[in-house]
Amino acid sequence: xxxxxxxxxxxxxxxxxxxxxxxxxxxxxxxxxxxxxxxxxxxxxxxxxxxxxxxxxxxxxxxxxxxxxxxxxxxxxxxxxxxxxxxxxxxxxxxxxxxxxxxxxxxxxxxxxxxxxxxxxxxxxxxxxxxxxxxxxxxxxxxxxxxxxxxxxxxxxxxxxxxxxxxxxxxxxxxxxxxxxxxxxxxxxxxxxxxxxxxxxxxxxxxxxxxxxxxxxxxxxxxxxxxxxxxxxxxxxxxxxxxxxxxxxxxxxxxxxxxxxxxxxxxxxxxxxxxxxxxxxxxxxxxxxxxxxxxxxxxxxxxxxxxxxxxxxxxxxxxxxxxxxxxxxxxxxxxxxxxxxxxxxxxxxxxxxxxxxxxxxxxxxxxxxxxxxxxxxxxxxxxxxxxxxxxxxxxxxxxxxxxxxxxxxxxxxxxxxxxxxxxxxxxxxxxxxxxxxxxxxxxxxxxxx
Ligand code: GRG
Numbered sequence: 001x002x003x004x005x006x007x008x009x010x011x012x013x014x015x016x017x018x019x020x021x022x023x024x025x026x027x028x029x030x031x032x033x034x035x036x037x038x039x040x041x042x043x044x045x046x047x048x049x050x051x052x053x054x055x056x057x058x059x060x061x062x063x064x065x066x067x068x069x070x071x072x073x074x075x076x077x078x079x080x081x082x083x084x085x086x087x088x089x090x091x092x093x094x095x096x097x098x099x100x101x102x103x104x105x106x107x108x109x110x111x112x113x114x115x116x117x118x119x120x121x122x123x124x125x126x127x128x129x130x131x132x133x134x135x136x137x138x139x140x141x142x143x144x145x146x147x148x149x150x151x152x153x154x155x156x157x158x159x160x161x162x163x164x165x166x167x168x169x170x171x172x173x174x175x176x177x178x179x180x181x182x183x184x185x186x187x188x189x190x191x192x193x194x195x196x197x198x199x200x201x202x203x204x205x206x207x208x209x210x211x212x213x214x215x216x217x218x219x220x221x222x223x224x225x226x227x228x229x230x231x232x233x234x235x236x237x238x239x240x241x242x243x244x245x246x247x248x249x250x251x252x253x254x255x256x257x258x259x260x261x262x263x264x265x266x267x268x269x270x271x272x273x274x275x276x277x278x279x280x281x282x283x284x285x286x287x288x289x290x291x292x293x294x295x296x297x298x299x300x301x302x303x304x305x306x307x308x309x310x311x312x313x314x315x316x317x318x319x320x321x322x323x324x325x326x327x328x329x330x331x332x333x334x335x336x337x338x339x340x341x342x343x344x345x346x347x348x349x350x351x352x353x354x355x356x357x358x359x360x361x362x363x364x365x366x367x368x369x370x371x372x373x374x375x376x377x378x379x380x381x382x383x384x385x386x387x388x389x390x391x392x393x394x395x396x397x398x399x400x401x402x403x404x405x406x407x408x409x410x411x412x413x414x415x416x417x418x419x420x421x422x423x424x425x426x427x428x429x430x431x432x433x434x435x436x437x438x439x440x441x442x443x444x445x446x447x448x449x
Contacts, residue, residue, distance in 0.1 A: 013056050021050040024374065028053075129381045130416065131389060135404060136174045138389030139165045142401055143178075150400060158201040159190055163213035164405035170220055170429050171408050171420045180221040187214055188226065196228070196235030197249070207249045208239060212261040215268050219432055224269070233271035236262050244279030245297075255296045256287050260309035264426060267316050268436055281319045284310045292327030304335060304344040304357040311361045315425040320364065329367030332358050340375030341394070351393045352383050352403045355410025360424035363413060373414045380407045 011017070015031030023046050025037040040046035143165065145151050154161045162183065169175045189202045190210065197206025198214040211232065218224045239247045239262060246258035259280055266272045286298045287310060293302025294310035307328070314320050335342040335358050341350030342358045355376060362368040382395045383403070390399025391407035409427075412419040421430040428436075 013053060014060055017057070019050065019053050021047060023047065026050050026053075130408075130411065130418075131384055131386050132172050132418070134386070134389030135384075135391070135408065136169060136172055136177065136389070138385070138399065139168055139401065139404065140177060154401070156200050156204060157210070159187070159198060159210040159213045159217075160200065161401050162187070163216050164401045166217055166220055167428070168401075168405045168408050170432075171412050171422065173418075173420065175220065180223060183217065184221065184223050184226055187217060190214065193231075196231035196233075205249065206235070208236065208246065208258045208261040208265070209248060211236060212265045215265050216426075216428055219268055219428060219436060222432075222435065224436075227269075229269050229271065233266055233269050233274050236265050237271070237274035240275050240280065244276060244281070244283030246280070256284060256294060256306050256309045256313075257296065259284055260313045263313040263316050268426065272317070277317050281314065281317055281322070284313055284319075285322045288322070292324045292329075292331050302331065302345065304332070304342070304354050304361070307332070307361050308357040311364050312425045312427075315364045323365055325365040325367060329362060329365055329370055332362050333367065333370035336371055336376065340372065340377075340379035342371075342376065349394065350379070352380055352391055352410065353393065353406040355380055356406040356413070356427075359410055359413045360422075360427070363424040368413075377411065377414055377416065380410055383407060 011028070011030050016033075017028065017030055019026060019028035021027075023043045024040050026040065026046055026049055027035065027037045029035045038046075038049070040049070142150060142161075166175065166178065166183070169177060186202075187198070190199045190204070191197075191214070192199065192206045195206055197208070198210045199206050200210045204210075215224070215227070215232070218227065239249070239258070241247060241254065245254040245256075246262045247254055248258045248261075262275065263272070263277075263280060266274060284294070287294045287296070287300060287306070289295060289302045291302050293304075294307050295301050295303060296306050300306070311320070311323060311328075314322055334346070335344070335354060337343060337350045339350055341352065342354035343350050344354050344357065359368060359371065359376075362371060379395075380391065383392045383397075384390070384407075385392070385399045388399075389404075390401075391404040392399045393403050408419065409422055412422045413424065415421070422428070423430050423433040426433050
């Protein structure tokens with residue numbers, strides 16, 4: 001019986017019957033060779049119902065349960081029967097005569113897996129769902145095209161683009177596809193020797209936003225040694241104001257984004273001692289709102305992007321005790337909308353990039369389990385250009401490097417199979433962060449260069 005239909009669904013489990021759990025679906029094929037999938041709202045109920053099937057089969061079945069030949073995916077029908085825990089957990093008589101596991105189909109059995117493989121796209125994420133190779137090709141192609149629309153609009157923030165694109169390649173285990181010397185020599189052309197900061201492109205003014213990206217990219221390649229660390233860290237520290245805030249550059253605009261850039265950058269360079277950390281933290285705390293979130297300046301509206309910056313800076317400086325984890329966690333998890341995606345603040349549209357800003361913040365405050373990961377994973381995967389690679393802000397929109405990075409980054413935070421893990425505070429792969437803080441070894445893949 002389900003919510004839309006008052007007729008009971010009746011299946012004979014003791015005929016030719018086989019099943020498999022692929023949360024949120026319980027798939028089965030009955031004696032009439034019909035394939036059905038029962039959708040469950042709750043993963044626990046799905047597993048409990050499968051467990052009940054196993055116990056029934058184990059207790060009563062005389063026929064050994066054998067997988068059969070494959071069938072077409074068009075036979076799949078979704079049913080909405082949702083048994084309650086009370087039903088599926090009740091006693092079952094007579095008790096099993098042999099191990100309960102014996103009658104449960106072995107999901108590692110190849111033939112069984114093949115039998116259901118046609119339903120992959122409807123049944124939770126598998127590695128095939130992320131068109132990783134296409135994304136690699138897309139990132140590499142953007143770098144080569146100099147005059148198309150995307151390259152032109154990214155011109156003034158090419159340094160950020162380098163960080164987004166190269167970190168995506170690293171998450172996909174393909175950083176080796178680019179020549180580190182070429183990247184480093186271009187980056188050093190963006191460096192301003194007079195002040196120690198980096199510009200967004202050659203000939204552009206220096207700013208904290210690009211200086212952090214430059215330091216992150218050098219960290220990816222294990223090439224921080226090319227920097228005059230004292231000079232760069234003096235540039236960053238020199239942008240701290242008397243109230244503890246940071247300006248982005250000499251023109252003076254302050255924003256908690258710049259507090260994050262400065263703190264992350266100095267921490268990677270092991271030079272946090274060059275600033276007044278206590279004042280920097282107090283300034284960030286002064287940007288905290290009654291809803292538990294943070295804005296760009298004191299009294300500024302809470303926004304997921306600013307929250308990442310403030311929580312990230314507090315995490316790096318060991319100051320997360322200033323965060324009301326439950327209050328902020330609640331505000332952040334309310335960012336998940338019906339389509340599974342996340343928005344950046346109430347009443348706004350969902351956008352793939354918030355998969356990073358929101359999830360990383362939730363991880364840092366230990367509340368990431370308040371998000372429906374399956375729905376968010378599907379939302380991100382639906383934003384892929386499956387033909388040409390790249391990820392867009394929302395399904396069917398044009399792709400760009402920014403959203404491609406934050407989509408893959410979001411999947412990495414949700415431990416999508418095959419991706420490298422990202423550190424939620426430093427926004428760098430965990431192995432890179434480990435190398436910065438725990439070891440001096442050059443990454444094996446880069447030793448040759
Ligand atoms: C190393 C990951 C990393 C970041 C460096 C620059 C920076 C530090 C953080 C930026 C944080 C931020 C403010 C992100 C939000 C970006 C964004 C999509 C802004 C769009 O704002 P609106 O108002 O969008 O146009 P909404 O979604 O609110 O309508």
